[in-house]
Amino acid sequence: MSHALNRRRLLGALLATAALPRVARAAAYPNGPVTIVVPFAAGGQFDSIARQVGKPMAADLGQPVIIENVGGAGGNIAASRVARAKPDGQTVLMYGGNYAVAKSLYKKLDYDPLEDFVPISRISLAxxxxxxxxxxxxxxxxxxxxxxxxxxxxxxxxxxxxxxxxxxxxxxxxxxxxxxxxxxxxxxxxxxxxxxxxxxxxxxxxxxxxxxxxxxxxxxxxxxxxxxxxxxxxxxxxxxxGVPDLDAGSWAGFAVPKGTPAPIVSRLNESVAKALRTPELHKLFDEQSFIATPGTPAEMRAYAARDAQRYEPIIRKLNLQGS
Incomplete structure (x- = not known):
C-alpha cells in the first residue's frame, strides 16, 4: 500500500474524529427547552403564530417550547440578541418580512438581517x-x-x-x-x-x-x-x-443564528412541517386567514431576498428611515 494512500486514510480518520462532537451534539438535539424569541409584544400576529406552532413542535421535539417576547426598534432588539446567541438551535427567532427590508430601512444595525441567520422555514402568509x-x-x-x-x-x-x-x-x-x-x-x-x-x-x-x-x-x-x-x-x-408581479403579505418564519449545524436546521424544519400538517393548526390558521407556507430553508432565504429586492427601490424613493 502506498504511503500517499495511507496518508489520505489517516487524514480522513482525523477529520471524521474531529467532526464527532458536533455531530453528537446535533444528534442529541434538543437537549433542553427551545426558546422562540418573538420580536413584538404579546397578543400580536407574530406572537399568536409562534404560540400556535410552538405547541405541536414541543410535542414533536420532546422539550418545552418557550415563547419570549422581546419588542422594540421594529424587531431589531430581538434580532440582535438572537444573532449573538449560541448556534445550537435552542434559541430561534420569529423571522418575517420586517427583516427583509431592515437593511434598507435602518442605516445603523449591529447585525446583518440576511447574513447572520440561517432560515428554518416560512410558516405563514397573511x-x-x-x-x-x-x-x-x-x-x-x-x-x-x-x-x-x-x-x-x-x-x-x-x-x-x-x-x-x-x-x-x-x-x-x-x-x-x-x-x-x-x-x-x-x-x-x-x-x-x-x-x-x-x-x-x-x-x-x-x-x-x-x-x-x-x-x-x-x-x-x-x-x-x-x-x-x-x-x-x-x-x-x-x-x-394589472399588477402581475406583486405577491405581497405579512409573512412569518423561523431562523436560527449563523453557524447552527445543518442536522439541527433539518430537525427544526421537519418539526415545523409536522406542526403545519396538524388539523388543529389548520383550523386555527383558517380562522385567522393565515395561509400555511411550509418549505425548505433555501426557499425561505430566496423569499426574504426577493422581498428585500422588491421593497428597496420604494424605500429609497420615499427616503424612509426606521427609528
Missing part, C-alpha cells in the same frame, strides 16, 4: 387587503384610480416601513395614484378611522379586517396576493387588476 371607507363612494379599483387623479384622497397603514405601507406605495407607483399616507400604530386604529370616514382608504392584513368587510362596514377593493384569498373569494387579487 395577504393584505386594500379597502375603502363606505363614505368615500369608492367600490372598485377603477373608481379609486379615477378619484385619485383628482387628488385629496388619504390612506392609512399600520405604520411607516411596514409591508402594508410599502405595498400600497408600490400600487400607487404602478397606477400613478396621488394619495396621502397616514401612518398609524397598528391595524386596529386604521380600521377605526376607515369605518368612521376619517380616511378614505386603508390597508391591513385580511384576518383582522374580515369581519368589517363581511358586515359591510368597509369595502374591500383588492387583495395583494397573486391569487384571491380563500377568505374573500369575491375580492380580486391585484394580479388580476
Amino acid at each position: 395577504p393584505h387587503v386594500i379597502m375603502a371607507s363606505t363614505k368615500s363612494g369608492i367600490t372598485s379599483l377603477a373608481q379609486l384610480q379615477q378619484r385619485a387623479r383628482q387628488g385629496g384622497l388619504s390612506y392609512g397603514s399600520p405604520g411607516v416601513g411596514t409591508s402594508m405601507h410599502l405595498t400600497f406605495e408600490i400600487v400607487k407607483d404602478q397606477f400613478g395614484l396621488d394619495i396621502v399616507h397616514i401612518p398609524y400604530k397598528g391595524g386596529a386604529p386604521v380600521m377605526t378611522d376607515l369605518i368612521g370616514g376619517q380616511i378614505d382608504l386603508g390597508i391591513i392584513a385580511v384576518g383582522p379586517a374580515l369581519e368589517f368587510i363581511r358586515t359591510g362596514k368597509v369595502v374591500a377593493l383588492a387583495v395583494t396576493s397573486k391569487a384571491r384569498s380563500p377568505a374573500l373569494p369575491k375580492v380580486p387579487a391585484l394580479a388580476e387588476l
Whole structure:
C-alpha cells in the first residue's frame, strides 16, 4: 500500500474524529427547552403564530417550547440578541418580512438581517387587503384610480416601513395614484378611522379586517396576493387588476443564528412541517386567514431576498428611515 494512500486514510480518520462532537451534539438535539424569541409584544400576529406552532413542535421535539417576547426598534432588539446567541438551535427567532427590508430601512444595525441567520422555514402568509371607507363612494379599483387623479384622497397603514405601507406605495407607483399616507400604530386604529370616514382608504392584513368587510362596514377593493384569498373569494387579487408581479403579505418564519449545524436546521424544519400538517393548526390558521407556507430553508432565504429586492427601490424613493 502506498504511503500517499495511507496518508489520505489517516487524514480522513482525523477529520471524521474531529467532526464527532458536533455531530453528537446535533444528534442529541434538543437537549433542553427551545426558546422562540418573538420580536413584538404579546397578543400580536407574530406572537399568536409562534404560540400556535410552538405547541405541536414541543410535542414533536420532546422539550418545552418557550415563547419570549422581546419588542422594540421594529424587531431589531430581538434580532440582535438572537444573532449573538449560541448556534445550537435552542434559541430561534420569529423571522418575517420586517427583516427583509431592515437593511434598507435602518442605516445603523449591529447585525446583518440576511447574513447572520440561517432560515428554518416560512410558516405563514397573511395577504393584505386594500379597502375603502363606505363614505368615500369608492367600490372598485377603477373608481379609486379615477378619484385619485383628482387628488385629496388619504390612506392609512399600520405604520411607516411596514409591508402594508410599502405595498400600497408600490400600487400607487404602478397606477400613478396621488394619495396621502397616514401612518398609524397598528391595524386596529386604521380600521377605526376607515369605518368612521376619517380616511378614505386603508390597508391591513385580511384576518383582522374580515369581519368589517363581511358586515359591510368597509369595502374591500383588492387583495395583494397573486391569487384571491380563500377568505374573500369575491375580492380580486391585484394580479388580476394589472399588477402581475406583486405577491405581497405579512409573512412569518423561523431562523436560527449563523453557524447552527445543518442536522439541527433539518430537525427544526421537519418539526415545523409536522406542526403545519396538524388539523388543529389548520383550523386555527383558517380562522385567522393565515395561509400555511411550509418549505425548505433555501426557499425561505430566496423569499426574504426577493422581498428585500422588491421593497428597496420604494424605500429609497420615499427616503424612509426606521427609528
